[in-house]
Amino acid sequence: MGKTSSNQRLPRAKGIDMAAYYTVKECESRVKRIVLPDRNRQIVEEFITILGMKERFKEHDVPIPNKIVMFGPPGTGKTLTAFYVATRLELPLLLVRLDAVIHSHLGETASNVRKIFEYAKATPCVLFLDEFDAIARTRENNDEVKEMSRVVNTLLQCLDEFEGDSIFMAATNLETELDHAIWRRFDTKMAYSLPDEKERDQYISLLIGGFGQEDHLQSIAASILQGSSYAEMEQIVLKAKRKAIIEDSLLRADHIEEAFAEYQPKR
Ligand SMILES: Nc1ncnc2c1ncn2[C@@H]1O[C@H](COP(=O)(O)OP(=O)(O)OP(=O)(O)O)[C@@H](O)[C@H]1O
């Protein structure tokens, strides 16, 4: 098991040692400072509302959505959203990095993928396959091409047969490279992008919290950090806070500027 959970009631899944388990409480503690863009918040809310109205949907013979794909640049909250959805649905999260599954048991990938899905079918959870584009990466070696096409077929089958109380989620940076047939299987799609001014402002306020700051720092920081992802902003604001603590001073714009220069975000 990649990560042992404090919740011993969760049955251990044999054969899927690349999976990490998170209890609802563990998920909850990770999403205290999530900023979900309005569009995605709306999508998540509708998804949750529908799951709470299962009977109505059955009456109308309209299937319940249960497969979400998230796509967009690094550090924008895709993985975090999986923790958020698990928290909201009060389900444990089973996190599996697909690249790890592929690389650690080449030749057994398809059967491991099947085991993971079988587990999720039997045990209500949010099954989250992170780094989902790992199946799409170009393979040079012929054996690997064959193996990957087997994995894609297995995934298609598992997605078609996915039913019960679990939810399937996947995240990728490279949505354009995903197999069309797989893409089509998702009933819910969420796009992620770098934060705009309003979102940066909101996140900076969460990051600074109760820390003493000079006047207007929040909006100044939001403009300094233009073009940064949430993950970068988090690192930079933490670095700036450290500087303020060392100096025993309020958090100032020059701390943010210096931290930004030192962090050297990749552009
Ligand atoms: N929308 C967000 N709201 C709040 N914090 C965020 C958000 N996006 C990212 N973060 C912060 O950055 C960290 C990394 O984000 P996350 O792992 O969700 O990014 P990702 O989109 O999955 O990136 P990657 O494509 O590299 O996997 C989070 O743990 C969190 O601290």
Ligand SMILES: [Mg+2]
């Ligand atoms: Mg991620």
